[in-house]
Amino acid sequence: QKEVEQNSGPLSVPEGAIASLNCTYSDRGSQSFFWYRQYSGKSPELIMSIYSNGDKEDGRFTAQLNKASQYVSLLIRDSQPSDSATYLCAALDSNSGYALNFGKGTSLLVTP
């Protein structure tokens, strides 16, 4: 069973702080990783993708990938109350049609 593990939280950070969300995966064959944001009652929204080791920055978001450690993270700088949501980490399963294996998500709460 290929697993993607996330701490369910909730992770609480004050407004303006950096939120750090972490994810580990079991399938060494996975090459592509995605972070989705899901507001309560809404569908997942793609916010970041990362394919190679290192950091990838997009606005206030930075994704980090370490394939040797099988670890993916998402940093959110200058956190805003509107960032409060569940963040889903997903790994592309290269062995079965390239579907996404999702973690259970980390709930983030940004307090004013």
Added chain:
Amino acid sequence: EAGVAQSPRYKIIEKRQSVAFWCNPISGHATLYWYQQILGQGPKLLIQFQNNGVVDDSQLPKDRFSAERLKGVDSTLKIQPAKLEDSAVYLCASSRDFNQPQHFGDGTRLSIL
């Protein structure tokens, strides 16, 4: 660019009844996915289509679930008969090709009484 369209948004049925969901992917997207998301969990793949062919349906409970994607565009997912454990949100996603980022529709929230 229009997003992934799904209908209905909500459905309430009794156990042992049947239900069908519809999905229209983003125009030009060859790959279509149906996921099931149970409350508090991440989405789980049910079936994946590439154009009008099935790529992966290994986690689809085939005794009660069926899906089709005629003409490689719209897709329908059917449950017959429904069980209480099928209460979930059913998400449709599409991607330009099989290894490209996936974009999700708003989902159908199914409640089984």
